[in-house]
Amino acid sequence: MTTTDVAADRPDLSGRAAGTALTLLYDSHARDLHHYLSRRLDPTAADDLVAETFLVAWEQRARYDPARGPARAWLFGIATNLSRRHARTEANTLRAMALAAGRATVAEAADATSASRVDAGRAARELAAGLAGLRAEERDVLLLVAWAGLRPAEIAVALELDARTVRTRLHRARTRLRAHLSREGDDG
Known part of the structure; x- marks a missing residue:
């Protein structure tokens, strides 16, 4: 990974070039965010939440710490929190x-x-039905892996959790979903 790659993945959002950096982040990640959100919700809600994700990112740009992780994970964290609120x-x-x-x-x-x-x-x-039966925290982690393609370390950054907590939630979600599908398969 070159210095340019690191700068693009972990931009400085606190300086004068924050607007340009956020525009580049939008160009790089809006499509993936939309894909993730539209799978969780619906395409119309995803449109709104992608826009809201970048609005929140702009408003909270001073809170972004490039040392904590890549901007992609930070954006997916914002999107996940917004989708939680939207999808109570x-x-x-x-x-x-x-x-x-x-x-x-x-x-x-x-x-x-x-x-x-x-x-x-x-x-x-x-x-x-199996996804509905999961705890919200487990469902978020599972869908961030399955639909957004994030790794547990990225999810930990996105959701401000310890990586072990993410792996535990992912394991529990997969176990519960498998058990549900197995029960349904036995009943069918």
């Missing part, structure tokens, strides 16, 4: 989706494509 009802929404999908009537599968769609729909319902 996320677990209820996932449960409602699982219930609504469970009530939908499925016509007899006429071919392999239809059967695949039915199986995918069932798997999506089971996954949604």
Whole structure:
């Protein structure tokens, strides 16, 4: 990693060039943030939360410490906190989706494509219900790994946690989700 790479990944947001640095961060990370947020919420909410993430980053630029970690992790931390606030009802929404999908009537599968769609729909319902059953802290860590592609060390920076805590939450989330999916598979 060159000095330029480090400067781009850990910019000085406290100086006169903070606006330019934040613009470069937007250009580098807005798409990934949107992808992560749209998978957690919906694309319209993701649009708003990406904009809000950079607004918060601008307002809190003096609090960013490049020595603590890369700006990408810091931005994902802001986005995760905003999504928590936005999605206080996320677990209820996932449960409602699982219930609504469970009530939908499925016509007899006429071919392999239809059967695949039915199986995918069932798997999506089971996954949604499993995610809804996780504690919010565990769900955040799991989705930051699965949907944002962050490593546990980056998540620790993003959520201001100890790396061991992140690994523990990730392990618990995976274990609980596997157990839920296994139970659902046994019932199906």
